[in-house]
Every structure is written in C-alpha cells, then in structure tokens.
Amino acid sequence: xxxxxxxxxxLATLAGTALLGLAACSEVPQVTVYEQGEYRGKADTRPWEGxxxxxxxxxxxxxLKERARGQxxxxxxx
Amino acid sequence: xxxxxxLCDAERCIECNGCVTAxxxxxxxxxxxxxxxxxxxxxxxxxxRSISVACMHCSDAPCxxxxxxxxxxxxxxxxxxxxxxxCIGCGYCFYACPFGAPQFPNGPAAFGARGKMDKCTFxxxxxxxxxxxxxxxxxxxxxxxxxxxxxxxEMCSTKALIAGDADVVANIFRERVLxxxxxxxxxxxxxxxxxxxxxxxxxxxxxx
Numbered sequence: 001x002x003x004x005x006x007x008x009x010x011l012a013t014l015a016g017t018a019l020l021g022l023a024a025c026s027e028v029p030q031v032t033v034y035e036q037g038e039y040r041g042k043a044d045t046r047p048w049e050g051x052x053x054x055x056x057x058x059x060x061x062x063x064l065k066e067r068a069r070g071q072x073x074x075x076x077x078x
Numbered sequence: 079x080x081x082x083x084x085l086c087d088a089e090r091c092i093e094c095n096g097c098v099t100a101x102x103x104x105x106x107x108x109x110x111x112x113x114x115x116x117x118x119x120x121x122x123x124x125x126x127r128s129i130s131v132a133c134m135h136c137s138d139a140p141c142x143x144x145x146x147x148x149x150x151x152x153x154x155x156x157x158x159x160x161x162x163x164x165c166i167g168c169g170y171c172f173y174a175c176p177f178g179a180p181q182f183p184n185g186p187a188a189f190g191a192r193g194k195m196d197k198c199t200f201x202x203x204x205x206x207x208x209x210x211x212x213x214x215x216x217x218x219x220x221x222x223x224x225x226x227x228x229x230x231x232e233m234c235s236t237k238a239l240i241a242g243d244a245d246v247v248a249n250i251f252r253e254r255v256l257x258x259x260x261x262x263x264x265x266x267x268x269x270x271x272x273x274x275x276x277x278x279x280x281x282x283x284x285x286x
Contacts, residue, residue: 037142
C-alpha cells in the first residue's frame with residue numbers, strides 16, 4: 001500500500017471519528033411542544049339516546065329542566 | 079342544553095353528610111373511595127360553614143389536560159367522564175384536581191398499584207351501554223339517562239346542594255340570596271382567606 005493511500009485512509013478515519021465525537025455537542029431543542037390530546041377511550045352514548053327517552057332529546061331536556069327547577073322550594077310553595 | 083354544574087349553598091348546608099351517604103349507596107362505591115365529601119371550615123367555631131365537594135365538572139378540566147392516556151372526555155352537557163379501561167392509575171389527575179375529586183380504590187399505594195381512578199360522574203354513568211351491568215359495575219348508576227339529576231342533590235334535605243343546568247342552578251341561588259338578603263358574601267376571596275378583621279390586618283400590613 002502506498003504512503004499516499006495510507007494517508008488518505010488515516011485522514012478519513014480521523015474525520016469520521018471527529019464527526020462521531022462531536023455529534024453529541026450539537027444543540028438539543030429544550031422547549032417542549034405540548035400537543036392537545038384527544039379522547040382515546042370507548043365512545044359513549046348520549047343520555048337521551050338510550051333508556052326511556054329513545055333519542056327524544058327535547059323530552060329529555062324538558063324532564064331535566066323541570067327536575068332542576070323543582071329544587072327551588074319557592075316554586076313549590078307558591 | 080348548557081353545562082351541568084353543582085352548587086353548594088354554605089348558608090344552608092348542615093353537615094349531615096346525607097349527600098355522601100346517598101352517593102355511596104346509589105353507586106355502591108367501594109370502601110375507601112368517596113366521590114363526595116363534606117368540608118367544614120372553622121369547625122366548632124360559631125359561624126362555621128360547610129360545603130359538599132365532589133368533582134366540579136370543570137369547563138377547562140385540569141385532569142383532562144394531564145391524563146397521559148387521554149382517558150377523559152366531556153359530554154355535550156359538560157359532564158367530565160373517563161374510560162376506566164384506559165386508566166392506568168398513575169394519579170396525575172389527583173395531583174391536578176383542585177378539589178381532590180379523583181379517588182383510588184387501593185388508596186395511597188405505589189405507582190401501578192392504586193387501581194383505576196374513580197370519581198363523581200354527575201350520575202351519568204360512563205362509556206358503556208346505558209343501564210348495563212358493566213356500566214353500573216364500573217361507573218355506577220346512570221340517572222341522567224333516566225331524566226333525573228344526581229341523587230346527592232335531589233335528596234339534600236335543606237336543598238343546600240343543587241345540581242343541573244348552570245343557568246337554572248344560578249337562578250335558584252340568585253332568588254334565594256335576594257329573598258334572604260344574605261349569602262352571596264360567603265363565596266369568594268373573603269370567605270376563603272378571611273374578611274373583617276383579617277382584611278383590615280392585611281390592609282394595614284400592605285400600608286406599612
């Protein structure tokens with residue numbers, strides 16, 4: 001092997017080693033980017049869909065509203 | 079429909095713990111888990127105040143934000159629920175919640191040994207078939223689907239705890255405050271950190 005070839009191999013090896021050695025010196029991004037999570041569980045039915053209301057949303061809302069208003073005893077004594 | 083909310087009137091709560099018992103019984107909540115509890119401020123001191131606390135179904139819930147498995151969801155009515163099958167029991171939600179609502183069946187155990195998180199569902203069940211045995215076992219009864227409100231509020235003897243659509247609840251409380259001429263002042267900064275003399279003290283400290 002000629003001296004010239006040996007020199008170029010040594011040079012390439014040194015350059016490779018330097019590249020690997022300095023790789024850890026690069027800047028690492030330190031700002032966390034938060035991502036909005038999305039629900040990953042099972043899908044749920046809406047309260048008026050199952051049971052006694054059978055999809056009648058208006059009836060369900062009316063029932064619940066009446067129930068909520070019933071908590072006001074002033075309504076009941078008047 | 080708006081947002082489902084709880085409101086506890088501190089002027090009316092008599093610390094009977096009826097809401098706690100009703101919740102425990104309705105959902106057959108396991109031993110060591112309290113979805114609801116009554117907190118008393120200045121206990122034993124004349125003028126003590128009690129409020130019933132559970133999950134407040136926050137509009138911007140911190141438990142939802144911190145959950146690493148994204149097992150929380152919010153229903154159209156503003157009720158915060160979670161999927162127990164996705165929960166890993168890490169306890170992040172417990173640290174994030176300002177009301178101490180998330181509960182763990184195995185108590186303060188090591189990571190991975192706490193069990194699935196359990197919390198107030200606003201009596202709205204969970205992501206299982208409505209009214210099914212699986213739903214009852216994991217999340218308790220689904221009263222909302224029956225057109226009923228949470229049992230804790232419905233059975234409150236003094237109607238201190240009221241639940242329902244935020245507008246309706248706020249209207250009931252507003253009417254009460256107007257009729258009795260007192261009550262609104264028991265909320266807010268002064269109630270939490272002291273009004274009256276303590277307020278004057280803080281003012282003096284600020285001036286000096």
